[in-house]
Amino acid sequence: MATAPPRRSLLLLLPQLLLLRSLLAAAAPSITTKAVPRLPGFSGPLPFSLETGYVELDDGVRLFYYFIQSERDPEEDPVLLWLTGGPGCSALSGLVYEIGPFYFDFEGYTGSGLPTLLYKPASWTQVSNVIFVDSPAGTGFSYDTTGNRTIPSDTIVIQQLHTFLQTWFDEHPQFLPNPFYVAGDSYSGIIIPPLAMKIAKGIEYGDERLINLKNSTYFLSEVWINDEPVRESLGIHKGTVPSWLRCDFDIPYTKEITDAVDGHLALIAKGYRAMIYSGDHDASIPYVGTQAWIRKLNLPITDNWRPWYVDGQVVGFTRTYSNNLTYATVKGAGHTAPEYMPKECLAMIDRWLSGKPL
Structure with missing residues (x-):
């Protein structure tokens, strides 16, 4: 018949566990x-x-x-x-x-x-x-x-x-x-x-x-x-x-x-969900290059190339793909698009976060 381990073993183990917990907490x-x-x-x-x-x-x-x-x-x-x-x-x-x-x-x-x-x-x-x-x-x-x-x-x-x-x-x-x-x-x-x-x-x-x-x-x-x-x-x-x-x-x-x-x-x-956007004046990463690697994803297009608007003005173009991928350009924007077109980019992110089409 098995006997319980000596109590002193548990008492010795307890300080070691407390020390280990202390070291882990400190790290x-x-x-x-x-x-x-x-x-x-x-x-x-x-x-x-x-x-x-x-x-x-x-x-x-x-x-x-x-x-x-x-x-x-x-x-x-x-x-x-x-x-x-x-x-x-x-x-x-x-x-x-x-x-x-x-x-x-x-x-x-x-x-x-x-x-x-x-x-x-x-x-x-x-x-x-x-x-x-x-x-x-x-x-x-x-x-x-x-x-x-x-x-x-x-x-x-x-x-x-x-x-x-x-x-x-x-x-x-x-x-x-x-x-x-x-x-x-x-x-x-x-x-x-x-x-x-x-x-x-x-x-x-x-x-x-x-x-x-x-x-x-x-x-x-x-x-x-x-x-x-x-x-x-x-x-x-x-x-x-x-x-x-x-x-x-x-x-x-x-x-x-x-x-x-x-x-x-x-x-x-x-x-x-994912959205990729490009300033159409981005000289560092031109939007044509971004479109090229998106094509490598080989996703079906669900909403073809079309303009999107803010206050009745065309501010870029957009396309949506299957599996919740949206691509958009921002007209007149450079590499850091919100820096150049803050109002337009705010409208873009607001619509996308709300699940609305651009």
Whole structure:
């Protein structure tokens, strides 16, 4: 007949388990947040909810983010993760110059002092909550406490952003029921499909967070954000980034993903919605090239090439494909389309997020 193990064995094991739990807890990702009701350069309280913070990953990386709640209905509107391209371009570039709710008063700048910030009504935050992330480490205010021993790469960044999202939603569980989309421009188009697939697989495998994945000039910015009171308002860790750059193209980075077609096909096969848009004046990634790789997906066309309108004016052309894929051009827009045509791009994203045809 078997006898129970000696009690002293259990007592010896308990401290070891407690130590292990302590070590695991110490290494787990964590988050610090800061509410920002005012910003230097903006007159009066901000007319929207801004939060900044760092997600501290267990590999020594600290990813800085800006979170702006929807100005319409934050409890119901989608949550967008916005990734600026590069690699090495700060999220502030997307926030100020593309889809965010404020911009610099370039015309009124006298050449000295702090630039003035003005409210921008044609912001994507009119219809969605948006998380802007500085990624990879070394971009914007994100940094590596280990001295950047590991050179960032596509796969490393995807894993870090996945952990970032898990940690962020742990801190903001009220947004878990909201539709969630991964969005961005330029080089981030390489990162978005595999990141979305990683989230999708986590949901299928029973991830307890159950993120509701749905998938989809510049001088003044350096003057403003390198000002010490501005950094204090945003909660920037002192001594970590001596001089902020909008884009640091010298950041060490390994590009591993050479083709995004398979990633898009895998997401489309699972039924996730996606929209791809191009400025028709984009000289960096011309829209004809984008159309060429979309043809490689070999999807049936459900709504053929047609113009789409804002205020009765043609502002681009669009085509829809089977499996919820939409492609659109934005007339007169360059590489970062919302920077050139904010009103038109707001109408585009609002209609698409609402499930309406462009």
